[in-house]
Amino acid sequence: MNIRSQVSMVFHLDKCIGCHTCSIACKNVWTDRKGADYMWWNNVETKPGTGYPTKWEDQEQYHGGWEKNGDQPINIKSTGKVRVIPNIFHNPYMPSMDDYYEPWTYDYQNLFNAEEGSDQPIAKPISMITGEDIKVEAGPNWDDDLGGSEIYAANDPNLKGLSEQQRLQLSSVERLVLFYLPRICNHCLNPCCVASCPSGALYKRGEDGIVLIDQKKCRAWRSCVAACPYKKTYFNWFTGKSEKCILCFPRLEVGEAPACFHSCVGRIRYLGVLLYDADRLEEVANLPDDQLVEGQRSLILNPHDPEIIRKAQSAGIPDGVIESAQRSPVYKFVMDWKIALPPHIEYRTLPMLFYVPPMSPVIANFEDGLASHKMQRLFHGIDEARVPMKYFANLFGGGQEGVVRYAMGKQLAVRWHRRAETVGDVDRATADRFLREANCTIEEAEAIYKLTSLCTFEDRFVIPPMYREQAIEMVKEPHEQRAETGFGFVGCPQRGL
């Protein structure tokens, strides 16, 4: 057993209001620069929808992630030891700016400097790359709130395998539904971007599992952009270097939550340490599709188990990190309650960002074409939800409905339980029946309710002490260290000649 710690995340989608505050926080801190202007390390997508970059989940187009052919060990779909040589001149699976959008600004000066005339001057949109006039036809959240749209929602790759009736269920007028999917880098256990980098510029930090790109070693071979199935590595077109979400490690190192977590209005984000067994990574990444969700869970170790604690200590994991893992909200969501699921586990990168799937809107069960509020149907069953289970299974279950059904059922049971507790118009027996069916005790339901609805800052973000950086302070001048954080070196990153 080779125990390692990983800073992991949970996004509670039932709470996401799609305000994009996270995206703006990230943009302001990290990517408000030339060349990074089109990058959204954090973005919020409307689902069903095509996302950013357009249809990123369609791996027949993008060839991201790992692929498994029969009994063969998994391969990087877009490249490999042999293909790396021809791919280096021209990467056949490299998305281009057209798949994202051309960043633009507005010619604000014209508002002040326009010649006097009979019309109001306007600020025309201009390209941030060429400075020329631009016809804006796409943006990072261009399909925002466009659930039911025939251009966007209907082209969602997750609709694969849904029956005609289920598709109709998602998009028919008065019934159409949408939810939000905020995305950052998943800081995977088996990162495809790292494995694909010809220069070895990408790496996973041993102590906390954050995946970074060494800007000094990146040579713009572009493999990571093609390889990441979540399209969360981006190519800086100006500096000629790839960049990605750094999980705000300079903030984490001083005990602060990442900017997107910190600013989240809906308080949907949780962060904490998971301990896992790195020796079994290869075995789990090679499991058949239907065993991947369970397989990934089997990697995660119980931080309360004395045997695990002893082994973690002997593996050099500091006590502070183990203690942090014991309080981790992520462990509760993923392992204790099993209501948080990995996105697209079938890409086999073993993402360490988990999502609590959203419940569909509570009211408006239709009876004879009218919205019904009858008490016995207060919360519709999960199978009557507007979003078909199959859709969630494609997104969060690797195609398996079982794990999603379990997560949804438990959330529903918590709702019945709390309704019985607080409003009292639901009898206790009904609530108990739902809890029993969802394999959930009253204590567990209370704990889920508390961590979902009444969570404080400290409940949501259990940031481990970053021993690595404390150690740096011993040998390095703290001010110098501070100036170097972010990209890890002093001086403006100047583009090559």
Added chain:
Amino acid sequence: MSQHFFDQFLFVALPYVCLFTFFLMTIYRYRVQSFSYSSLSSQFLENKHHFWAVVPFHYGILVVTAGHFLAFLIPRSLLAWNSKPWRLYVLEISALAFGILTLIGLVGVIVRRMSSSKVRMVTTPTDWLLFLMLLVQTVSGVSIALFYPWGSSWFATNMSPYLWSILKLDPDVTFVAAMPWLVKLHVVLAFLTIGFFPFTRLVHVLVIPNPYLWRKTQVVRWYSRKEGKT
């Protein structure tokens, strides 16, 4: 006398200045500005014509450059190969083919950079100067192959000794001074390109990712340990 002086300048002084600049500046730039070592790919900004320009150019120039190096390093073996006429023809024709491939690719690269407004934004004056040098160099190279055939043999007998004399710090310009002006141009421009090399995007040739072929799949960096494993 002035001709002698001129030859000494072009084929002795200039090569040494260029080679010295090359070694000094590539190492300096790698140590001080390793961030700037990048292929500066523009595939992200323009992906439609990228393949048709960049791929022929790279395969072409790699084979042609490798050919020059071989003739420089193992002239005797090359002459032995060329002792049978059909083998000489095969070599000459394939060399010319790759030269033309380079030329087509290079023209494609330049046209692509000029025609795409986005790619133009990431093209510096240095790039344009470099493209001009490479274009003249490739055109002169292909012309030499056409007008002064059997270069694989006369390079081995005449140019290789000259280059070795430079390398051995005992410069002898006898052979090169007798060459036609087109060949002289090609030689001078080759050294100029080598001297200009560290100031251009060409440095990405030096950081080709050979370790990928035998490194472990995953890369983990530990602060607390010297070496990590997957």
